[in-house]
Amino acid sequence: MLKAMLGEAWHAMGANRMRTVLTMLGMVIGVGSVVLMMAIGQGAQYSVAQTISTMGSNLYILISGTTTAGGLRSGGGGGPTLTVADAEAIAELDGVANVAPVHQGTQQLVYGSNNWSATVVGTTPPYLDARAWQIVSGYPFGDSDVRSATRVALIGQTAADNLFGAEDPLGKTIRIRQSPFVIIGVLGKKGQNLDGRDQDDTLIIPLTTAQRKVFGTPFAGSVRLIMVQATSAEAMPAVEKGMTALLRQRHRLREGQDNDFYLRNLAAAADSAAETTRVMSVLLGAIASVSLLVGGIGIMNIMLVSVTERTREIGIRMAIGARQKDILAQFLLEAVMISVAGCLIGLVLGIGGALLTNLLSGMVIVISGGSVLVAFGVAAGVGVFFGYYPAHRAAALDPIEALRHQ
Amino acid sequence: MPEAIIRVAGLGKSYLTAAGPFPALRGVDLEIEAGEFVAIMGPSGSGKSTFMNLLGCLDTPSSGDYFLVGRNAAQLGKDELAALRNLTIGFVFQGFNLLPRMTLEDNVALPLVYAGFEREARRARARLELGRVGLGDYTASLPSRISGGQQQRVAIARALVNSPRLILADEPTGNLDSHTSDEIMALFAELNREGITIVLVTHEADIAAYARRQVRFRDGLIVSDLPTPAPALAAATC
Ligand SMILES: Nc1ncnc2c1ncn2[C@@H]1O[C@H](COP(=O)(O)OP(=O)(O)O)[C@@H](O)[C@H]1O
Ligand SMILES: [Mg+2]
Numbered sequence: 001m002l003k004a005m006l007g008e009a010w011h012a013m014g015a016n017r018m019r020t021v022l023t024m025l026g027m028v029i030g031v032g033s034v035v036l037m038m039a040i041g042q043g044a045q046y047s048v049a050q051t052i053s054t055m056g057s058n059l060y061i062l063i064s065g066t067t068t069a070g071g072l073r074s075g076g077g078g079g080p081t082l083t084v085a086d087a088e089a090i091a092e093l094d095g096v097a098n099v100a101p102v103h104q105g106t107q108q109l110v111y112g113s114n115n116w117s118a119t120v121v122g123t124t125p126p127y128l129d130a131r132a133w134q135i136v137s138g139y140p141f142g143d144s145d146v147r148s149a150t151r152v153a154l155i156g157q158t159a160a161d162n163l164f165g166a167e168d169p170l171g172k173t174i175r176i177r178q179s180p181f182v183i184i185g186v187l188g189k190k191g192q193n194l195d196g197r198d199q200d201d202t203l204i205i206p207l208t209t210a211q212r213k214v215f216g217t218p219f220a221g222s223v224r225l226i227m228v229q230a231t232s233a234e235a236m237p238a239v240e241k242g243m244t245a246l247l248r249q250r251h252r253l254r255e256g257q258d259n260d261f262y263l264r265n266l267a268a269a270a271d272s273a274a275e276t277t278r279v280m281s282v283l284l285g286a287i288a289s290v291s292l293l294v295g296g297i298g299i300m301n302i303m304l305v306s307v308t309e310r311t312r313e314i315g316i317r318m319a320i321g322a323r324q325k326d327i328l329a330q331f332l333l334e335a336v337m338i339s340v341a342g343c344l345i346g347l348v349l350g351i352g353g354a355l356l357t358n359l360l361s362g363m364v365i366v367i368s369g370g371s372v373l374v375a376f377g378v379a380a381g382v383g384v385f386f387g388y389y390p391a392h393r394a395a396a397l398d399p400i401e402a403l404r405h406q
Numbered sequence: 407m408p409e410a411i412i413r414v415a416g417l418g419k420s421y422l423t424a425a426g427p428f429p430a431l432r433g434v435d436l437e438i439e440a441g442e443f444v445a446i447m448g449p450s451g452s453g454k455s456t457f458m459n460l461l462g463c464l465d466t467p468s469s470g471d472y473f474l475v476g477r478n479a480a481q482l483g484k485d486e487l488a489a490l491r492n493l494t495i496g497f498v499f500q501g502f503n504l505l506p507r508m509t510l511e512d513n514v515a516l517p518l519v520y521a522g523f524e525r526e527a528r529r530a531r532a533r534l535e536l537g538r539v540g541l542g543d544y545t546a547s548l549p550s551r552i553s554g555g556q557q558q559r560v561a562i563a564r565a566l567v568n569s570p571r572l573i574l575a576d577e578p579t580g581n582l583d584s585h586t587s588d589e590i591m592a593l594f595a596e597l598n599r600e601g602i603t604i605v606l607v608t609h610e611a612d613i614a615a616y617a618r619r620q621v622r623f624r625d626g627l628i629v630s631d632l633p634t635p636a637p638a639l640a641a642a643t644c
Contacts (some may be wrong), residue, residue, distance in 0.1 A: 003525065004519045004525065004528075005519075011507060011508075013506075035544065072539070128519050161572045251558060274518070276619070312503075315503055316503045316505060317502070317505075317516070317520075318464075318488065318491070319462070319464055319491060319497050319499075319570070320491065320497070320516060320517045320565075321488055321489065321491045321492020321493070321517050321520040321521065322488060322492075322520050323485050323488040323489075324485070324488075325485075326520055386467065393558040399464045399465075399491075400459050403464065403499075403503075
């Protein structure tokens, strides 16, 4: 019975090929765009998640304000408010895993005749732990390097590629502002950060060396940034409170006075970036779903036309013994077949489009079995939902009225 | 006396028209026994088709009762009526009413689909019936490829495919030339000899002559109900 009906539905679809194809096109575009948009959305989510995982977890960044004179903010002539001593004090707080003062800036790196400008990060050994940054060859510098301001450096992959090409950077000497630095370690690859900057285009050196030889700050002992890692996500609120209180006390800020530093919660920033891409992904899917809806309405429209055109056929079928449910099933099956066939074509085109997008723009795409399944289910659902009304109209026809039609 | 295959009592049917209800049937009483061959006659507009549509359970009466094989049609549900149309009745229309996009075999097999037969059984039955009406070589043809007389034979094959007890035919020869009409009528006469009850509408005397009983309608009422006078039947078919 079902096989006979499938055959008939196939026949009916073939009888008006142009119309069937155009009706299907609505579904093709709908499903195709859902699949494509979901692939792009999930790709974006994936790459953000990837980025977040390279950032290090449970991180805060403390950013210096500038010193004030007599309670007034000086225009910018002042030095940073945070100090290495602040960092050391924070390290004593409960729930703090790693603290690293940071002084960074863009500098020209010179190796032989090669020039390359990269972000130079002056910091202390805990920095690598906080960022969960691996050394792929060589060794990291230690506390003694910071104490004696040695000229050693860890180089990121991008900077290494541009300065050394195929050469092994380990043991080579580069120059920053005429000072020679020996490369003692090569950093693992991290890719872009949330702002889209290449984290591997970097050189990490001891904080003291950076301050004395590279940036030449007049405010020895003070730093622009302090990176703080909490032991766990649960510890973060307590760490945030403790840090703020500690710094206010150390900076002798009176009640009611503003903080002279900024606190940035990277974990929260990561969450909001993830949330943003998730919303974008849902939005893309929703917009694409509208075209699926339009495709469904197209099916309903054509099925209604088809029922009207075939009223006499329905009458004949009823006269030779078709029950209402036979007629209902016949037209429903036709609608579902159109939408499922359109869905299959749409899937192929959507996946093809996603692969092409990746090929042409390098955008990360993710085609999950889930999204394919959802598209398929929705298409079948659309067929049933939008096919039901026309099919019901067909089934509810009075046999004699239908036979008299035309 | 066996239970009549058709028994109607006080059967009436009014159509709603712009000018108000129009009584197309105005109280018809009739009994037809199993195995009869009845011609329904009468001028155009006398209510013959209306009556046939009621007998075929395609339409519902405005008043009166209709018992088909002893069952009160008014008390049957839609699915039961569909089953009666499928299994008990074979309907033959003036305009053939084949489905144009289906092969002859598929057309003939369609009632078997609704009866729930498997594909192989459907094919075998459909071929058998097509052979019986002399179209065994045309199973894969489309209706548009054959003549009117052949189309009506296919329609008869379709009516026969579920082995009905009753064939209802509303002017089955109305669109056919007289030679073809005789062939179709000979086919009906043969089916009747095999025991199938046949009720057919015609307003031609020589067609009605094939039947053994002639019921005449006028203005929605039966005006005469007589055995066929000169049995042309014997001369035409033997
Ligand atoms: N669907 C209908 N609506 C209104 N009037 C109808 C309808 N069908 C038939 N009639 C009228 O009922 C009368 C009987 O029609 P019908 O049964 O077709 O007659 P016959 O088949 O004997 O020519 C006619 O006057 C016809 O105009
Ligand atoms: Mg008529």
